[in-house]
Amino acid sequence: MESARWYPRLYRDMKTALFVCGCIIAAVIVFFSQSNDAALKRRILPWYLLGIDAAGIAFVWVTEHSLGLVFLAIPCLVVITALNMKLIKFCDQCGKTVQGWWCVEPLICPRCGADLP
Numbered sequence: 001m002e003s004a005r006w007y008p009r010l011y012r013d014m015k016t017a018l019f020v021c022g023c024i025i026a027a028v029i030v031f032f033s034q035s036n037d038a039a040l041k042r043r044i045l046p047w048y049l050l051g052i053d054a055a056g057i058a059f060v061w062v063t064e065h066s067l068g069l070v071f072l073a074i075p076c077l078v079v080i081t082a083l084n085m086k087l088i089k090f091c092d093q094c095g096k097t098v099q100g101w102w103c104v105e106p107l108i109c110p111r112c113g114a115d116l117p
């Protein structure tokens with residue numbers, strides 16, 4: 001019955017952590033969609049993705065306490081992060097965030113037609 005006491009606390013802490021993570025993710029998504037500063041967005045993106053990876057690993061560890069699942073999650077997160085790094089581009093001319101879909105890297109900006117770096 002020891003675990004019955006910490007489950008409500010874990011549930012409350014997880015709700016708070018998920019709410020904070022959701023707010024941070026929403027703020028970054030709004031920033032990426034509204035800001036025209038491509039250089040700043042390019043600097044923030046890797047840290048944002050690493051933060052999401054760390055939160056994902058922490059979520060797996062806190063909820064499951066399984067090293068096997070953590071070691072299963074790590075390669076999945078590495079692949080997802082690498083794809084996001086490859087598929088999310090920022091236009092140097094207009095600053096638009098352009099995301100490729102279905103593993104197709106965007107080559108030109110849909111807003112201004114400039115080549116994407």
Ligand SMILES: [Zn+2]
Binds near residue numbers: 091093095111113
């Ligand atoms: Zn553009």
